[in-house]
Amino acid sequence: TKYLLLACHAGRSCGGTADRFRSLHFAVMLANLTRRALLVRWDGKPCALEEFLVPHEAGDGRGPVLDWTAPWGLVSAAGGQ
Numbered sequence: 670t671k672y673l674l675l676a677c678h679a680g681r682s683c684g685g686t687a688d689r690f691r692s693l694h695f696a697v698m699l700a701n702l703t704r705r706a707l708l709v710r711w712d713g714k715p716c717a718l719e720e721f722l723v724p725h726e727a728g729d730g731r732g733p734v735l736d737w738t739a740p741w742g743l744v745s746a747a748g749g750q
Contacts, residue, residue, distance in 0.1 A: 672706040673699060674739055683711075686721070708739035 675696045677683035689711055700707035711718040719738065 670706055671704070672708050673703065674708050674710070676710045676739065678710075678712055686716075689718075710739040 673696060675692065677689060683689055693709070696707055696709075709718055
């Protein structure tokens with residue numbers, strides 16, 4: 670599966686929450702145009718993206734239907750912390 674990773678790692682300057690949300694709509698559009706899965710990892714200041722957006726859960730308790738969070742192994746392989 671091809672993917673597009675939008676990341677902001679703790680200790681790096683990515684701006685505030687509004688700055689990060691501004692880039693999110695472009696990343697969604699780019700992922701759609703290039704037919705890639707969009708994965709997002711925002712860590713650190715002011716807080717992780719999961720504090721604002723929670724992946725949608727299936728009604729039957731099987732877990733997320735649409736999980737946009739990037740696995741830690743993938744983030745570290747892409748040059749993250």
